[in-house]
Amino acid sequence: MSRPRIVIVGAGFAGYRAARTLARMSRGKADITLLNPTDYFLYLPLLPQVAVGILEPRRVAVSLSGTLRRVRLVLGEADGIEMDARTVHYTDPEGGEGTLGYDRLVLAVGSVNKLLPIPGIAEHAHGFRGLPEALYLRDHVTRQIELAAATDDPGTCSARCTFVVVGAGYTGTEVAAHGRMFTDSLVRRHPLREGMRPRWMLLDIAPRVLPEMDERLSDTADRVLRQRGVEVRMGTSVKEATHDGVLLTDGEFVRTRSLVWCVGVRPDPLVESTGQPLERGRLVVDPFLQVPGRPEVFACGDAAAVPDLDNPGRFTPMTAQHAWRQGKAAAVNVAASCGVGERRPYRHRDLGFVVDLGGMQAAADPLGIPLSGPVAGAVTRGYHLAAMPGNRVRVAADWLLDAVLPRQSVQLGLVRSWSVPLDTASPELARVPGRPEEREEADENITEIIDNTEKAQLAGAEPAPHRPGPEPAKSRPGGEPAKSRPGGEPARNQPEPAGNRKTKPAAGRRGAHPAPGPVKRDDTSAEGDQGDS
Template sequence: MSRPRIVIVGAGFAGYRTARRLSRQARGRADVTLLNPTDHFLYLPLLPQVAAGILEPRRVTVSLSGTLRDVRPVLGEADRVDLEAGTVHYTDPEGSTGTLTYDRLVLSVGSVNKLLPIPGVAEHAHGFRGLPEALYLRDHVTRQIELATAADDPKAAAARCTFVVVGAGYTGTEVAAQMQMYTDRMTRRRPLPGGVRPRWLLLDVAPRVLPELDERLSRTADRVLRQRGVEVRMGTSVREATHDGVLLTDGGFVESRTLVWCVGVRPDPLVEGIGRPLERGRLIVDPYLQVPGHPEVFACGDAAAVPDLERPGEFTPMTAQHAWRQGRVAAGNVVASLGAGERRPYRHRDLGFAVDLGGTQAAADPFGLPLSGLPAGLVTRGYHLAALPAGRARVVADWLLDAVLPRQAVQLGLVRSWSVPLDTASPELARVPGAPEQPHAHHLSPGPVTRADIPAEGDS
């Protein structure tokens, strides 16, 4: 008799964790296939450090074939899931189509950018959901500083050196913090005409920075950003984006050539076509992560509306930490459905958050203890090292080199503007956006994160 076929769709935090657990728990019991557009898992929380030139791009990637023993990776983008036929239809990177047949299915397709109907945003803004966007942002910001340095007109130079980040959640706050330090270092060695200095604006309609986090962490992040010179404008967003700048909702106009869109994400549209009940675009599952009426189908991560057993009547938020934990439970329940072990419901306990603000600055509250400055920085970086499934030594090496050597502020030219439009949104490839914002904050995991484990955004 042939062994059961398990298909996992998506290698974000939930999918990768599911595959990692199944590579051990289902060995010899089932054939496991992982469908994903790329050959790696992307550790989204460190992406701002890639954009700022602290980490090399491959440091935040984890090879699927190199870390998932006895799991067959298939490169492709899922197009359609047929629950009645038990099949997943996909398109590979070269445009060919294929079909995967399953006995157990784990949907962990994650999320895509949220795009609001604001004039000019789709044409002039860029998101921050994957390596291409991080590399593009670094090149773009570097280019603006270099063009401003050579400009004869201080006004034109000031426009090029004005950078607008929309969304003061986890991603936007870290991007503004890290990139402000990057441009500050650049201009120390390359004076700008007319005494112009880089200007960073962080906008959000929320009343405070990091509105989804504890107010003490919010105040810490706000203070650090303002001390560095970042203009934090709460209760303000973009009314219209143009080539020459952005019109704000308060009526002001900011001349700029850079608009970074970090306003949130929505569940991948793939789940809408499955034809099962949704909650704000997420596939409703039971506490065991199974789709009602289809016990052979599991869903976890941003694509799943998982009941929050700690808050009856609510669903767990779309955070990478929840996705990571749900992946572990999904793997165990899939194996239990094959007759090994007992299934268990998804239950969580938050032990805090960690936000890297660049340099030695961070905000964290492990076990509810609010920290800032160097102690928070150590906790945050230690958390990321514990969370990374592989490549820790290389990450530490890059951190040490960044501490003692100047960063190389050069354009690589690997990613062009047209290849990372905002209205495409898969973490690393392309798709269409729209829907409610959900933060990708980093929860500190309950209990130690082992070397085989991981948490965190996406990103998801």
């Protein structure tokens, strides 16, 4: 009898756990293939510490080949799935195309940045969903403080020292908390004009910080942020972003060069190409994580709508904790479908959440017990060390070094312009707004303006006034509001912009969506925000 071919798409929390569990259970009696754009598992909850220089980047990147024995790694991004043919189409990092056949398929493609149709966000916001984004943000913040210290213009200095974070969930709260401490340390080395201090703003339309957590812990985080000097603006968000700053929903215009987008995530659009039933963009599965009508296909993590058996009629939230445990459950049920062990429905009781607020401050509720301050800080770091599948000693060593030595505040030369735009390779925003016919009319109008201007200049007369045609429609989100990836690195099974690779239409293949904004690119599994654990 031939060995079953098991293909796992995605190596986030769910995919990595599924691969590791299957490798142990199969004992070499199955061909396990892991398809992922990178050769590492990214521990997203510690990404804010990479962005401020506490941890070195490789500390949160766990080698797949080094920790997953008896698993074949294929580097590439899934383009589409043909379930009738039992094949997965993918594109490798150099643009080559390939297919993988399977007997069992585990879809763990995760999530991508959640984008909203706000003017200027695609061009001027910094994402925060991958290692390159964290490193770009660190370079950008360092550059802004250094340039602010060198300028004589108070307005420019103030704009460069103002940092706006949108999204007060786990990731946004940690970025603002750590970021404020980071810029304070930079200013000690690069003194600003008299009376100038870095300004951090945390915005969210929610009524309070960390709305997913117990109100007492939310109050703790709010207090720590305000004591540290972060302006917490709840019930407020960004209405428009420009090169010079952001217009808030309350009418205030804030001059800034730094807009960090931590609004959350949406399921990876790949699941839409399967043609299977969806629930708010997530692939519908049964309690055993199988796709109805496709017993050979399993799904877990952010991309799967898993029934919450303890709350009938509801689905488990998109958190790293659920993704990690669903990965194991999917592996157990895949093995059972191959005749090894018995299948089990997915059940899970939350173990609590942890939020690192920098220094010795944190908010945590392990097993429902609310903690704050240094005790919560110790619990938070202990939890991360226990949860990480590798690099624990290196992470602990970096924490120790950060406690006794000053951080290095140098640019790595990753930022070549004033901005690292948010990657928007997702369906909800088009590069040119409006329907195709409206875009054609807009192009014709632009051509007419240019032609009239040139003719007028040649004739020495004033150009004829232009009468605009229909206004292009505003971008509208395509369904459920992404894991955006920064310059150079793809996010978990997030396709590259269509202009950067060749695609060919096929049944069940994901359609190409051009990435809006500049081609130069830039926000666990979580709240929609992988920051929780």
